[in-house]
Amino acid sequence: MRIFWNFSFFCLSLLLAFAMGEGLTRIWVKHAGDALHRARRVIAADSIYSWRQRANLDTEFEGTPLLTDTTGFRQLSPTPPGAVDIVTIGPSSAFGWGVRAEDTYTAVAARETKLIGFNAGQIGYSLTQGRRLYQELRQDSRIENAKVVIISYGVNDLDRFRFFGSENTANEDDEAYFARDFQSEIRWEDLVTGSAFLELLVRSKNELASATSCGVASPPSLRLPLSKFSTSLQDLIAEVRADRRVPILINTPYQRHPTETDDEPDIAYRNSARERQQDHCREAREWVLKARSAEPERVARDVARLNSVIAQVGIATDAPVVDAYQLLGVAPDLFFDPIHPSTEGHRRLAANLRKAIHEVVDFAKTTAEPAQ
Numbered sequence: 001m002r003i004f005w006n007f008s009f010f011c012l013s014l015l016l017a018f019a020m021g022e023g024l025t026r027i028w029v030k031h032a033g034d035a036l037h038r039a040r041r042v043i044a045a046d047s048i049y050s051w052r053q054r055a056n057l058d059t060e061f062e063g064t065p066l067l068t069d070t071t072g073f074r075q076l077s078p079t080p081p082g083a084v085d086i087v088t089i090g091p092s093s094a095f096g097w098g099v100r101a102e103d104t105y106t107a108v109a110a111r112e113t114k115l116i117g118f119n120a121g122q123i124g125y126s127l128t129q130g131r132r133l134y135q136e137l138r139q140d141s142r143i144e145n146a147k148v149v150i151i152s153y154g155v156n157d158l159d160r161f162r163f164f165g166s167e168n169t170a171n172e173d174d175e176a177y178f179a180r181d182f183q184s185e186i187r188w189e190d191l192v193t194g195s196a197f198l199e200l201l202v203r204s205k206n207e208l209a210s211a212t213s214c215g216v217a218s219p220p221s222l223r224l225p226l227s228k229f230s231t232s233l234q235d236l237i238a239e240v241r242a243d244r245r246v247p248i249l250i251n252t253p254y255q256r257h258p259t260e261t262d263d264e265p266d267i268a269y270r271n272s273a274r275e276r277q278q279d280h281c282r283e284a285r286e287w288v289l290k291a292r293s294a295e296p297e298r299v300a301r302d303v304a305r306l307n308s309v310i311a312q313v314g315i316a317t318d319a320p321v322v323d324a325y326q327l328l329g330v331a332p333d334l335f336f337d338p339i340h341p342s343t344e345g346h347r348r349l350a351a352n353l354r355k356a357i358h359e360v361v362d363f364a365k366t367t368a369e370p371a372q
Contacts, residue, residue: 081141085115090152094121098336108350152250160220214281219269
């Protein structure tokens with residue numbers, strides 16, 4: 001009997017310790033955790049896209065209310081079949097990271113044109129995932145009469161450290177996120193993500209492994225190389241036009257523009273690889289840390305190159321491009337963080353979207369219900 005009570009006391013102590021750790025970790029995540037950690041609270045593993053936003057959310061995210069519908073899209077109110085005029089597909093900047101749903105550029109542009117908008121932005125999505133998502137939307141009765149598709153992918157295609165479970169893969173999206181072994185990995189991460197405490201333990205283990213590794217063999221690659229991005233974007237534009245819809249492109253804003261030091265991360269990674277070959281692991285790790293600290297400079301270079309590709313695609317396909325990169329510049333009041341527009345930034349983009357919509361589409365629609 002004594003053994004039973006001792007075992008029961010031990011189990012109860014473990015449960016209490018776990019509950020305390022869970023509570024403290026959730027407080028830390030809310031107030032001090034990084035953005036990726038917080039994002040994993042509102043996304044879940046998915047067999048088609050690897051992840052997507054959770055359905056039927058009614059919570060707070062990045063300081064603003066977050067409501068999602070039964071398919072995980074951010075909507076203000078139920079949308080009846082055939083009601084949508086404008087649909088936006090894009091990453092978290094389209095979703096409205098850090099801004100209210102009614103203040104996203106989709107909502108503002110639709111409201112000011114007296115049309116109905118549909119925000120299909122998904123956190124962390126690349127163009128590869130976006131093309132799959134458009135195939136789903138083609139079957140969605142709510143957008144069957146949509147005339148305009150706003151396409152704003154790009155920032156996640158440049159991600160060299162991946163997203164949600166793929167930090168350790170060097171493969172491109174179509175080879176990594178949709179592989180069978182990765183599907184199993186991401187479902188395990190989704191299970192762990194149900195507990196903030198367990199997720200913190202797993203991430204700490206991964207960071208420890210990185211901290212004790214022998215540098216890197218080569219610089220991390222893009223999720224989608226720019227040549228493939230160009231081809232895939234042109235294919236998506238063709239699919240949109242095949243549905244008798246007008247594509248409008250939005251390029252990628254970034255609160256930092258290129259400088260002459262943008263090659264520093266590449267140099268640091270090459271030095272790490274050299275030290276690794278000589279088994280100088282401490283020096284190799286130091287070069288990796290230097291590369292990581294200089295990563296914003298390389299992102300600035302990558303964004304400028306990406307936007308050049310988007311401009312070329314716009315010319316080649318005769319698709320209008322809203323130049324968010326130049327419209328927002330580096331103004332602090334127009335950004336929530338270095339990659340996400342603020343409420344004022346969304347308003348500025350919406351004003352230019354409204355002009356683009358009027359230039360390419362004659363809706364001949366004088367009345368409409370309030371836009372979402």
